[in-house]
Each structure stands twice: as C-alpha cells, then as structure tokens.
Amino acid sequence: MFDSAMRANRAAIEAFSPPADGSDEATPPAADAEDRIDPGEDLAEWTSEVHVDGEPTVGDTVRFSKTLSEDDVDRFAAASGDTNPLHLDEEWAEETRFEGRIVHGTLVAGLISAALARFPGNVVYLSQDLEFRAPVRIGDRVTAEVTIVEALGDDRYRLRTVVDGGDTRIIDGEAVVLIDSSA
Known part of the structure; x- marks a missing residue:
C-alpha cells in the first residue's frame, strides 16, 4: 500500500x-x-454520436463514450x-x-466536456452543477450525454448533462454553455 x-x-x-x-x-x-490528439478526431476506443442539425436548438444531443482504464x-x-x-x-x-x-469523479465528469467538444462550433463552459450517484470502476465503459434543454439568448444554452454506465446513472447535472456556431 x-x-x-x-x-x-x-x-x-x-x-x-x-x-x-x-x-x-x-x-x-x-x-x-x-x-x-488531433482536434476533431476520435481515438479508436472512443465513440461519439452527434444529433445536431445546423444552429444549436432545444433537443440537440451529443454522446461520448469511453472505457476508463x-x-x-x-x-x-x-x-x-x-x-x-x-x-x-x-x-x-x-x-x-x-x-x-474507483475512478476519480472529476475524471468521469470530464467526459461531459468531451461530449461538449463534439458540438459544432466553439463551446465554452459557463457553469456546471453535478450530482455523483454511483462510482465507476477501472475498466467500466461510460457514456456522457448532453442535451440542450433551453436557449437562453446571446448564444447561451442550458443543458442536461448525464453520465451513464450501462443501466446505472453515474452523474446527473446541468450546465450552461456558450456555443459560438460561427467558429
């Protein structure tokens, strides 16, 4: 030890x-x-899904998955x-x-940032609230999902942020971001 x-x-x-x-x-x-790591490119062990068409709007969702080693x-x-x-x-x-x-909680929460990096444009974190609900073990595959739930104006958006591992909710939260889609 x-x-x-x-x-x-x-x-x-x-x-x-x-x-x-x-x-x-x-x-x-x-x-x-x-x-x-080249910006905009995923490593082989990462998986991402982007459900955004054009300008950011309520309902747009991005997922990022990774096995934490x-x-x-x-x-x-x-x-x-x-x-x-x-x-x-x-x-x-x-x-x-x-x-x-167990894996550091902040490392797990960092996957939310990884999901945000896949939104089209330049995404800037303004705030993030998190609730840690379950631990993550080394070797677990987890998925962060961010969904726009409200357009706040001036390119700012409120997002639902979650991290799941299989059927287990690991992190539940909410963020406010600035998305400059012209970048």
Missing part, C-alpha cells in the same frame, strides 16, 4: 515540479507526434495531483465502502 501511494505521489510531484535547469517556467515534456486514472492523478489512495491503491481501497479502487 505504501509503495503504490509513494509511486503516485512521485508521479504527481514530477508532473508539477519546475525544470531541473533552474528556469522559472515549467515545461511539460513534449509529446511524440503519434501521442498527440488504469492508465487514465494514473495520468489523471499525475496531472491533477489527486493521489487519493481510493483511486490508486487496490489494497487500501478494498477496505473502504467501495470495496476496491
């Missing part, structure tokens, strides 16, 4: 440490060209600094109410 927590802490420290050359500006390691959890912990053993240490997590590791 201690070793895995230490590995997670070291990864988080490395991710947020200043460079060894003493410069003030931290620069993340450059990703190899094959590791970069151990690598996703480890990378999120390193990027965010959230090294809670509930997410990183199986032995420790087995003794909790969840009886094993």
